[in-house]
Amino acid sequence: MFLIPDPVGRFFHRMASPPHFYAFTEKLMPWLVGIFLILLACGLYGGLYLAPPDYQQGDSYRIIYIHVPSAWMSLFIYIVMATTGAIGLIWRIKLAEIVAISSASVGASFTFIALVTGSLWGKPMWGAWWVWDARLTSELVLLFLYLGVIGLYNAIDDKRTASKAVAILALVGVVNIPIIHYSVEWWSTLHQGPTVTKMDKPSIHVSMLVPLLLMALAFKFYYVIAMLQRARLELLQRERTANWVKKMVTEQVQ
Amino acid sequence: MVAGAALATAFALKSFNENLMYFFSTTDVSAGKAPKDALFRLGGMVVKGSVQRPGDGLTVHFKLTDFSKEVAVEYTGILPDLFREGQGIVANGKLDNRGVFVAEEVLAKHDENYMPPEVKASLKAAVEQKKP
Numbered sequence: 243m244f245l246i247p248d249p250v251g252r253f254f255h256r257m258a259s260p261p262h263f264y265a266f267t268e269k270l271m272p273w274l275v276g277i278f279l280i281l282l283a284c285g286l287y288g289g290l291y292l293a294p295p296d297y298q299q300g301d302s303y304r305i306i307y308i309h310v311p312s313a314w315m316s317l318f319i320y321i322v323m324a325t326t327g328a329i330g331l332i333w334r335i336k337l338a339e340i341v342a343i344s345s346a347s348v349g350a351s352f353t354f355i356a357l358v359t360g361s362l363w364g365k366p367m368w369g370a371w372w373v374w375d376a377r378l379t380s381e382l383v384l385l386f387l388y389l390g391v392i393g394l395y396n397a398i399d400d401k402r403t404a405s406k407a408v409a410i411l412a413l414v415g416v417v418n419i420p421i422i423h424y425s426v427e428w429w430s431t432l433h434q435g436p437t438v439t440k441m442d443k444p445s446i447h448v449s450m451l452v453p454l455l456l457m458a459l460a461f462k463f464y465y466v467i468a469m470l471q472r473a474r475l476e477l478l479q480r481e482r483t484a485n486w487v488k489k490m491v492t493e494q495v496q
Numbered sequence: 497m498v499a500g501a502a503l504a505t506a507f508a509l510k511s512f513n514e515n516l517m518y519f520f521s522t523t524d525v526s527a528g529k530a531p532k533d534a535l536f537r538l539g540g541m542v543v544k545g546s547v548q549r550p551g552d553g554l555t556v557h558f559k560l561t562d563f564s565k566e567v568a569v570e571y572t573g574i575l576p577d578l579f580r581e582g583q584g585i586v587a588n589g590k591l592d593n594r595g596v597f598v599a600e601e602v603l604a605k606h607d608e609n610y611m612p613p614e615v616k617a618s619l620k621a622a623v624e625q626k627k628p
Contacts, residue, residue: 294612298578303610368603369576414501421509430519430539432586437608446610 258337260477261486267470274467281460288453296450305363307454310438311461313356316384317419319349319465323391324416327409336480337473339405342412343395344472348465350388357381368432376425377433380418387415401480519586526565530591538567538597539586539605547581560585560597571599578604 256262289307296303323345330339360378361371372378391408398404426435438444444451481487519539520530530536540560547558555572558581569587579585579602589599611619 294614296610297613297616298606298609306610367576367578367606369601370603373603410497414497417501417505430521432519432603432605434606434608437610445608447612447615449612450610 258335260337260481260484261490263337264474264477264486264490267474271467271470274463274470278460278463278467281456281463285453285456285460288456289450293450293453294447299367302363302366305359306450307457309356309359309363310454311458312352312359313381314458315461315465316349316353316356316381317422318462319345319352320384320388320412320415320419323349324409324412327405327412330405331409331413336402337477339402339409340473340476340480341469343391343405343408344469344476345465346388346391346395346408347472348468350385350392352461352465353381353385353388357385370432373432375431375433376429377422377431380422380425383418384415384422387411387418390415521562522560522567523562523565525567525591525597533590535588535590535600537586537588538569538599539584540567541584542579542581544581560587567597568595569597569599571602573600573602575602576604578606 257266285307289304293304295301323342326338326345327342329335330342357378360381364373365371391412394411395401395404395408398407423439425431426433437446438451438454446454478487519537522538522540524530525538530538538560540562543559543561543566547556549556553572554574555570556575557568557570559566559568561567569589571587571589584605584607586603586605587597587599588601588603589597592598
């Protein structure tokens with residue numbers, strides 16, 4: 243506890259309280275949406291107009307600005323889901339459970355987008371919509387993991403028990419994350435190797451890299467927005483008999 | 497439970513290694529490691545100057561290399577946009593008794609480099625200046 247500065251500790255402590263979380267995210271939302279729209283506009287303009295065509299793939303490579311950020315998000319959200327799931331499992335914090343399950347459907351959507359855009363990109367460039375190489379197969383397994391988490395959560399009526407089961411499933415599935423990331427290095431795949439996330443400098447020209455990073459940041463904000471909206475709804479449903487919800491509803495009715 | 501998950505992963509990775517190596521290299525094929533009379537995938541770079549089109553049909557002959565051994569390939573069909581000399585490709589097919597790989601499908605593998613055409617041209621010019 244000595245390592246965490248006092249205001250940071252207090253912030254997380256207060257965020258774990260449902261009424262405070264609900265009020266705080268409501269105030270935060272317009273800012274998040276504003277930043278997301280600005281980042282998205284800059285990223286798309288940079289990617290579709292300012293960035294030059296590629297020496298090999300011409301203009302077709304521009305699907306990278308959707309495909310790569312989505313694929314990064316599919317991994318990032320899974321890690322968030324597993325971490326908050328573990329926090330919920332260990333310390334029984336209700337809000338951590340809610341963040342975990344609210345992340346699942348956003349993560350599943352990004353995984354699906356990454357698979358579909360990859361398929362659309364694969365046909366003209368490789369000559370095939372789909373191949374069973376290690377990268378594509380492990381990413382498909384990730385989609386099934388997300389769907390498994392969503393299905394399991396909805397199959398159990400008691401939501402606290404459901405969250406526990408889902409957290410264990412999510413934690414077991416974490417093993418897939420390094421497999422996806424390193425699949426292109428461990429096995430010979432049709433999918434290309436890493437462009438941006440490798441040890442030496444990225445093998446993408448800076449004029450193409452900047453819009454890519456902007457889009458990645460925009461997608462991060464989109465995830466936070468979508469996840470928080472789902473979390474607020476889930477919170478209201480779980481706490482529908484709590485006093486703070488009753489008080490808020492009566493105040494709004496009057 | 498952790499041990500169970502670890503075991504399951506170990507088995508999955510092992511079968512992955514056996515079945516999901518996406519392609520054989522040309523050295524593997526020259527050494528006779530590739531299956532006979534069965535479909536398999538062969539990956540490599542198209543040797544510069546090896547692409548020939550005998551007749552006026554869709555049939556094309558070329559050689560693949562991993563910069564150590566070369567394998568001759570024969571293919572009839574439409575090639576992907578990125579197919580050209582010096583490009584990495586993966587072909588699906590089988591060896592015939594002459595040792596020629598008869599491909600049923602040709603897929604292009606692109607690398608992880610993205611840059612504008614001008615940068616590529618100046619890089620190439622810089623390499624050529626260094627050579628002599």
